[in-house]
Amino acid sequence: PILLQHPLLALTNDAFPEMFSSICAAFSKHVFEKHEPVFLAGSCLTAMHMTARGSFGFIDDQDFETAEIMISGVEWFGELGLFVDTAIHNSTLTARTFAETLAISGEDLVACIRHVPYCCVMFCEYAKEFVKSTSDNRTHGALVEASKRCCRQTLHYRALYPDRKTELFTVRIMPDEGEAEQGDLN
Secondary structure, three states, X not given: OOHHXXXXXXXXXXXXXXXXXXXXXXOEEEEEXXXXXXXXXXXXXXXXXXXXXXXXXXXXXXXXXOOOEEEOOOOEEOHHHHOOOOXXXXXXXXXXXXXXXEEEOHHHHHHHHOOOHHHHHHHHHHHHHHHHHOOOOOOHHHHHHHHHHHHHOOHHHHHHOOOOOOOOOOOOOOOOHHHHHHHHHO
């Protein structure tokens, strides 16, 4: 259930269940003691971390607020590092209790998906939109919203979950025979 909180991983589970299992196996568990940093602002993005257990203190330097936010549920951080070679953390995440994260690097993710072309297309489509949409605002909230929005924009998502408001129903160009006869009588 932890990994399914991320929109792209949930979509992968729905569209490619075997691939999702492979990605799950590629995640590594990291354990942190109280007050131990998971990552620091200014450090290189090397993996996406998902909080799994414990409480964390989060400071988002992009918000220009120094107040620490307490996190105890599932959140993900550093997703941009999956799709670009050089990026830095603009926030700090520190364990406030004994805590665990699940992490995956871009290389490990690519190793999982590279042999399944349709899955690669989905991830590349998502990554292109995600990187483009996060160039201006990299606050944690903006990145989470970008994840959700970019996932909904993929062809795989739209095929699995069509929008009923924009769905086209049967369009008839030629009238049925019965309708044509009625039209002739009028």
